[in-house]
Structure formats: C-alpha cells, structure tokens
Amino acid sequence: MLALSIVVLPLVGLLSRAPLRDLPGLLTDPTVTAALRLSLITSVAAAVLSTVLGVPLAWVLSRVDFPGKRLVRALVTLPMVLPPVVGGAALLFALGRRGLVGEPLAEATGIVLPFSIAGVVLANTFVAMPFLVVAVEGALDGVDRRVEGAAATLGATPLAVFGRVTLPLIGPSLRAGIVLAWARALGEFGATITFAGNLEGRTQTMPLAVFVALTEDQDAAIAISLILVAVSLTVLVTLRDRWWRRA
Secondary structure (H helix, E strand, O other): OHHHHHHHHHHHHHHHOOOOOOHHHHHOOHHHHHHHHHHHHHHHHHHHHHHHHHHHHHHHHHHOOOOOHHHHHHHHHHHHOOOHHHHHHHHHHHHOOOOOOHHHHHHHHOOOOOOOHHHHHHHHHHHHHHHHHHHHHHHHHOOOHHHHHHHHHOOOOHHHHHHHHHHHHHHHHHHHHHHHHHHHHHOOOHHHHHHOOOOOOOOOOHHHHHHHHHHHOHHHHHHHHHHHHHHHHHHHHHHHHHOHHHO
C-alpha cells in the first residue's frame, strides 16, 4: 500500500487542485490544443521510428555474437538512465547546426534538425527506443529456436522465418515495447527542450507547455497535466489488458 500511495498521492494532489469550472476553456485554448497535437504527432512518429530501427537492433543483440557486444548493449540502454538534458546536449553537439554531423549535413542538404519538428521526433526517439529494444531483445531470448529451425528446414528463408514465426511469437512483447516507447516519447521533456527548443506552435510539446504554464498560469498547467495523465492512463490500461496479459 505504501508503494501504491507513492504513485497515487501525487495524482490525487493534482486532481484536488484542478480548476473544474474553467477546465473546458483551458483545454480548448489554442496553445494547449497545438501542444497536444504536436505531442501526439511526434510521439507516434518516435514510436514508429523506434520500431523500425529498434527491432533489427534487438535481433542483432539477441542473436549475433560480436566483439564488444556488452558495450554496445550498454550504449543502447544508456538513454534510459542518462539525464535527458545530457542526452539533448549530446544530440545538439552531434546534430546541431555546428555539430559533428549536423554541420556537414546542413552544408550539403540545408537540413537543420534543432528547433524543428524533426528535432523533436529525434529527441523523443533517442530516449524512447531503448525501452523497445530491451522488451524485444528479452522476448527474442525467450523464443524456442527449435521452432525457427524447423521452419528453416522446411525451406523458409531467414526473412520468412522472422516474419512468419519469430515475429508472431514475440508479438505481445513487441507491442508492449511500442507502447512503452510511445509513452516515454509523449512525456519527454529534457532532451526535447535542449535539442529542439520550446517554440510555441512549432516545438512546444505538452510537457514543455506545462513547464511554461507553471510560471504563468498554474490552472493551465494543471489542465495540461490532466490531459497527459488521462491520455497515457487510458492507452496503458487498455493495451495492458489486451497485450501484456499474453506477454
């Protein structure tokens, strides 16, 4: 019960301060709706990108032995424990206008990632993808390879084995990893504000809008926080019963 209270009490405190009378007007404020729309777009994009890049990476970490594998695994999971602001600074020094890769990229293509929607997606992916990789790698480690071997002996190509045998077996864990990555991206703050800035209507996501509102309008900050809590809780409760129960 003590552990539950640590989680529940802050939410109760938030609800107790909710400006119920003014809530409809606060929730339809253009700044709030713009931040919510941007958060949903960028978090979904980050989840998709994490899946496209993270699943092959998880497969390599699970199935391929190579020198330095333990170091690579540590580097992949580092964003899970790294302070997000440090991650944002690292992204800025690597992909910023004057960054290690960002400068030649800008000179060659004119693409500037910081202070853009693409920058928000990249920052979100940086902090969210490790959650998917850990979930998928763990699932792959638990797959009975004899089943995959049987499919291979019947003439299935490695890609067909993965798509028709392995992927269905790890499906629940993969979906859980995607949801975790999405939820982490939705709530990202430190890396986003450091790398993509806090430009209203352009890079200001919901967590950044809460930060600004806390210093200007506490009722608006509470309203935005309630939206984040409601959206995250609804998705996680719904998908947990549907997917994690079979994971």
